[in-house]
Amino acid sequence: MSSKKSNSIVWFRNNLRVEDNRALSDAIEKSDKVIGYINIDPKNFKNTQYGFKKTEKFRSKFLLESITDLKQNLKSLNITLIIDFCDINKSFISFINKYDVDSIYMQREWTRDELIEEDSIPKDIKKFKYFDQFLYSPKDVKNIYENIPRGFSNFRKKCEKYLEVEPPISIPKPMNHDNLLNADYGIPTLNDLGFKDFEIHENSVFKFHGGESTGKFRIDEYFFKSKNVSRYKHTRNGLLGKDYSSKFSSWLANGSLSARYIFNKLKEYENKIEKNESTYWLFLSFFGETF
Incomplete structure (x- = not known):
């Protein structure tokens, strides 16, 4: 009798890379199927009670570029990146159920918002957390x-x-090609986040x-x-x-x-x-x- 296949999600938060990423490396080593996941919370791009956004246009642009690069780098490892532009408390569970996920690998965080987000993970899902930012x-x-x-x-x-x-941990070896999902998740645009397209000023040092x-x-x-x-x-x-x-x-x-x-x-x-x-x-x- 064959054992149940292990389907894992690597939840990317503040570790948008494939090299020196313990969560990703361990998931690939220990799982039969690996899916990447990132949540872009719409609330982060709306005005707070203090009159400003948590994430403004320059940081948003840099974030979207980082996700675009991560998606491509994961694809080279035959891993699909789910890009979820919804309230995580409503959407994460749907992906967990859809792909019969039993384990989630992630960077360990400790601040309020990140801990609240983790409450969206069902209690029966195995969680593997790594301090990878130090x-x-x-x-x-x-x-x-x-x-x-x-x-x-x-x-x-x-x-x-x-x-x-x-x-640092080397880039993992690619999964088999059949690890890729039959779905492509698009990346939001600046317009989707509520910003107008813009060009960096010619005199900017960044x-x-x-x-x-x-x-x-x-x-x-x-x-x-x-x-x-x-x-x-x-x-x-x-x-x-x-x-x-x-x-x-x-x-x-x-x-x-x-x-x-x-x-x-x-x-x-x-x-x-x-x-x-x-x-x-x-x-x-x-x-x-x-x-």
Whole structure:
């Protein structure tokens, strides 16, 4: 008698990438069928009681570009991305039932809205959660601290002395082609979100597109082509042009890039090209996000 097939959803929230994504890698390894899922909540693009939107047009544009890239990268792994532009509390369960899902893999979050969203998952569904947004594993940090210290400097020194950054996880091997669903889920437009189409101003220092692919291109450009990282400490407060700082924060914010991936590329740069005060200061800039 054959065992029941395992059908899993990888729920993408603040981890919009295929490389160094534990949830995705584990789902592919442990499941017979894997489906990607992302929810774009319409409420995030409407005015709040305070008179402004949670997500305005520039961030929305970057988000849609990131989802477009994620969809394409997942397709190369023979995984379909469901793009759900509805209230998650009403729609998520319908996809779970439609595809007979028994497990959900996701990045572990802890803020109010994300925890409320998780309530939409039925109790009988197995949930696998991963802290994937930090430079150091919280489990490792817990081994040297019972309580997080109030000051950053003490935390930094102790982590640097006793902990190692885990290497990023490689892009998983593709699923079989029959893993793809017989459905294509479209990506909303800016108009669908309530915004008019627009072009980034020609004088803007941030003309980058969202997505893991462009984030990796930016790393290659800032590190290995221009070598601007070697001058980072002296230019980081310049506010002029696109290269006075790394501009990695936008990709880190929605998880198109991971801190571990950037750290690994920085170490590659230091080993092959140059290690100096500036490369260390860049390390400090995104290490602070872990704190």
